[in-house]
Amino acid sequence: MSTTAPAGVLTKPRGLADLLDEAACRAWVLETLHPRGAHCPGCAARIEDATTLKNFWAGRRCACKCGRWFTALADTPFHGTQLSYGQICLIAALADIMATGLSVFKISAAAGVSDDTARVWIKKLAALNAGRSPI
Numbered sequence: 631m632s633t634t635a636p637a638g639v640l641t642k643p644r645g646l647a648d649l650l651d652e653a654a655c656r657a658w659v660l661e662t663l664h665p666r667g668a669h670c671p672g673c674a675a676r677i678e679d680a681t682t683l684k685n686f687w688a689g690r691r692c693a694c695k696c697g698r699w700f701t702a703l704a705d706t707p708f709h710g711t712q713l714s715y716g717q718i719c720l721i722a723a724l725a726d727i728m729a730t731g732l733s734v735f736k737i738s739a740a741a742g743v744s745d746d747t748a749r750v751w752i753k754k755l756a757a758l759n760a761g762r763s764p765i
């Protein structure tokens with residue numbers, strides 16, 4: 631009997647972005663780009679009908695009464711990007727770390743744990759990475 635994990639269970643992701651929740655990342659990116667809500671980039675009309683709103687926040691194409699077709703990324707710095715929402719979030723997070731440095735507080739906030747929990751796991755993972763037992 632094999633003691634290894636079945637294929638695909640523990641495969642290394644292509645990048646950290648593969649570990650992120652794409653829907654949560656899309657929500658963060660679109661809410662950051664559109665803090666005043668959904669609008670047509672052509673005529674600036676507020677999007678109010680439920681179907682178009684659903685499509686807008688899902689990142690799908692929308693149509694406006696003015697005749698313009700668009701997505702929530704139209705006329706933003708991400709227009710036409712081939713990046714996933716996870717990749718955009720990861721680049722934003724890493725750029726923040728580059729600009730302001732990394733701390734236990736940022737790690738705890740990013741992981742959604744207390745500062746003390748982050749400190750414990752940083753120590754355990756450092757030991758694991760060094761080839762020692764994390765316990």
Ligand SMILES: [Zn+2]
Nearest residue numbers: 670673694696
């Ligand atoms: Zn419009």
